[in-house]
Amino acid sequence: MDTIPHDAPIMAGSGLTARIRTLPRPDKALLNLLFGAALLALVLGLADGLLTALARAGALTFFPDDAYRLLTVHGVSVFFYWLYLIQAALLLALAAAENSRGLALRPAAWAGAALMLAGFAVSEWISYTGTPLLYDGSPELAVDDPRSVGFFALGYLLLSAGLTASAVSGIATLLQPRRRGEAEEFGAVGFALFAWAGFLIVSAIAATNAFLPGLLWSLGAGPFPADHGTEWHILFHNLHYLPLMATVLVWYVLTRHLTGVTSIHGARLSKIVFAAYLVFVPPTSLYHMFLEPNLSEGVRVVGSLLSLFVSVPTLAAFAIIVSSLEASARAHGATGVFGWIRGLPWGNPAMANMGWAVVNMMVGLTFAFVLIQGELAPMLSDTFFVPGYFHLFAVGVLTQTFLAALMVLLPALNGGHLWRPALLARMPALVTAGLLLFAAAGIAAGTMGVPRRVFDVGYGGMAPAAWPVLMALVGIGASLFAAALSVSVYGVVRTLLSGRKLSAMELPAVDWKAGQNRIGAAPAWTGPASIAALVAAMYVFTIAAFQLIQSLPVAVIGGGHGH
Amino acid sequence: MPDPRHFTTRRGFIAGLGFGAVSLYGAWAAYGAAPLPFGHTPSATPEPEAHGHGGSNGDSHGGHAAAAAPTADDFRLEHETFLRTYAQTDGSVDPHAASHGGARSHGHAHGASQGAPHGGHADEGHDDDGSATEPVTVFLMAQKFAYSPDLLRLKAGQAYRFRMMADDITHGASIQLGAASRIIRLRPNIISEQTITFTKPGEYLVYCTVYCGQAHDAMQGRIIIV
Ligand code: HEM
């Protein structure tokens, strides 16, 4: 029999919500604006994502340009505006809560919001009306339409400028207590916020580097940006890991809020892990380029090897959080191998979203690691394998985690309570089920060669018969997770809009905080067992992929090296 | 002070877990896709640098404009010659058909480019013993929204040196091989080269895997292997 700690539910982590509740009014207004804009981007992106998925499933038919416009709007809305507006908003909210006096450099924060919103408007407008450039805005797709290239670049440049201004305000806010002599050094969360803000600024510079040439060319003030591909790769790799770093940070904050547990391994290890993102992410970027014709075999091998390290900070953070939770639960009397997990406050939608996000991360990582092997790239890159697996991250991990944060922060910000928490707490399991179907069918389809970014994969009857069947399953999975995610988003939007009209209501939480002397005596196997399972799954799918590529009726020498 | 903690809750163990996924290296090494510490060379595939480019032919024909590396314009010329030399009446291109093409194609082959001598070898590959070891050169150009040639007739068991380039913007070329496909990205004006041997006869779809504009979905070709 498993025993689960049954401490009386309490207002755990009231620290965070209390500090958000007492933020100055202008800061609250700014945060509401940014959260609202981020949610608008998510809503637009979800709608277009669903249309895209239905079109790819063969259930809807569009003229090619319209289909690619939908895909452009989808990528631009969710990958850029949802993920970066929400990151700016969370950075400012959490920094202000750390500081407990609200934002420093408030004008920079407002200017940042104004710039990002202007970028949002420009990007959406040109994506709906211009030549479809997809979210990477490659100028070579519109050599005869500089106007589209220019406005597209302008949108991202405004976003980057706004992000920089927001991050500067965030950094100033984090440094303020130290400058005033009120604090000695950063806690783990303060340090992580600081590193994240710095990384945001670096990425904004990389984005400027990638998109300014396009704007200048469109104005007749510069040469055609033939290098866009390379500049984009540098930016793009960072763009994956910023939101992941933000996610891990939100897990720290929410774990403390929902269970009272902070790392049992000390703040220093957590700080090292957050700093590790800056160390491990940049050198691991080569795997996006495995199909590039001018990449030599040696670079491909080294690139693969370096990529093996890309998950180090994320898995370390996972291990810290899970072992801290498990050890704390055991210190409070939990027994059984995995029984302690049931003691987590699953009735709280924030907990449910975060918990299922972790499941999605494990599945997503498995397939990410199939993709980072250079010799498998000729079979998998540029196929539907890629969107098939990365929605586990984009939707399952990132979006669900950020929604979890909103479910905690919005009621604190505006004094209302979360819309129908019992219903919202059920959605993450459904989202995950839909995503798993989408991913399984999409990964299978991609492995069989279904390309990404192609709406009609019939090829005049030449395509394998399994392709449309798998893509239909992709459409069904997408419909399921889109529906469940829409309920979550609706709940969060309702909470944002309802403001003070609803009376506060406490959601389930636990308090597993335990004294250092009680902690860690019992073994905590959940973390190591999960990582062992992850590695085993990686082995299985990597070996399956190698077997498949070797079974193809073709022998190929040379990875496509040229000049 | 002895650490009262179980090892699974100690800091060093937790930090080590972060490196868990690095152990996938074992699977890669088993498939020769990662170098082993003691001098085992990675992968069964030789360095692409190891096989010569058209450029080495350029050298042997001293005085030709193309020095060590063929340029994109050399490629365009050679590709043109390849098409002219081996075009069949049904619109397909068959590098083994040169001997039936008569003096016209031979004249061009020698007059215009260094690509054609490879084609010349194809005739030797025509021998009935079918054990040709010399790869036959084949050209593939990608442009909006088609491949040129878009129908290639090749032989099973024969190695082909595919020389590929995108003419205008980035494209891809994916060969559908049944259970999976084999993809290459083609960048404009960058010549890519792979030596490919098809082991089974059949009709294989070739399709574009990099979004290249309105008719991207329709961009396809075929390789018929006999
Ligand atoms: C209702 C939810 C969603 C659905 C049904 C959906 C569906 C899809 C589909 C089917 C594609 C592949 C299109 C193709 O390659 O042909 C796609 C692409 C993409 N999705 Fe989603 N998606 C959803 C939500 C999201 C979210 C929340 C994010 C990010 C936070 C995201 C990020 C992306 C990105 C970056 C692409 C690649 C776009 C491109 O290749 O240009 N999606 N989505």
Ligand SMILES: [Cu+2]
């Ligand atoms: Cu194309």
